[in-house]
Amino acid sequence: MPEPSACARLPLRTARLILRELDVDDAAFILSLLNDADFLRHIGDRGVHTLEQARAYIVAGAMASYRQHGFGLWAVRLAEAADCIGICGLIRRDTLEDVDIGYAFLPAWRGQGYALEAAQACMALARQDFGLRRVVAITALDNPASARVLEKIGLRFERLIRVSGDAEELRLFAWNAGDALPDT
Template identity: 75%
Template sequence: MQSRPVTEASLPLQTARLVLRELDIDDAAFMLELLNDADFLGNIGDRGVRTLEDARRYIVNGSMASYAQHGFGFWAVLPVGTDTCIGICGLARRESLDDADIGYAFLPAWRGQGYAFEACSAVMRLAREHFGLERIVAITALENPASARLLEKIGLRFERLIHPHDEAQALRLFGWNA
């Protein structure tokens, strides 16, 4: 099914405690910190972002390009009433996967408080109701049982191990079907 662009009616997306909005180049310092967090590097991978300029390029070539091409991407996650980015959550199209992929990452101080579940639940609703996606997948490292539990909590189920061409180790593939 073809994605529809996000409209003002769909983003920023607000939950009880969070706002999800598009990333822009002003979020470079936040992204630099997030992409170099030890857990991000260990569970998601090294994106080679080492400077603010690298972070700006990453945002422009990643999420901003995805918004233009697919209508979705990774969105900044902020507590309601603040300008503080605490994480990212959203949907991606990856060459190694046939379907839209839900993903998330949060800074260490904001983990373990239910924010990832709240943000992912909102993104799943947006994916189904706004974009009309009939299948959503997610991938996790074998050594990341917390992410596996969260994915199951939002309705995805483990399907199989995969070996994407750009990953050295096997990953778990989870899926949700309408």
């Protein structure tokens, strides 16, 4: 695994987006995103209900991951605007053997290809900058939109799993080095 400085390509620009590290100034955005009804339904309640909890969530999660792994969840914004519209990035979870790609967007920004564009950029970083040979993702069974994004970036359904003793089954998708990648 590369040193944390390997992600010197951030902020990362795509055709329409900029991905950058989250910081405590993003607390209001994170509070809104983590309490969105679809986030709660498909991803779960992270127990973040105040600005102070949102700041702590960013420090203990994304910022700690940047220091430890050189990657984490990154803020996503439109290239021509300052406000964050979502998060996307690579996560090292205790509950999964492999690095996980994840994303979530505010309701107004869903269904416009932003998750796909950000996830494609993150997969390129995973392969090229971090040299990952396998990337996984998990989705709720009732989240077909997320599954479509994962398939478009080259991940394939592997199996149903349960994480952390959770009663709910989740779909595990994976990309392995050597797998054919879709044209981007």
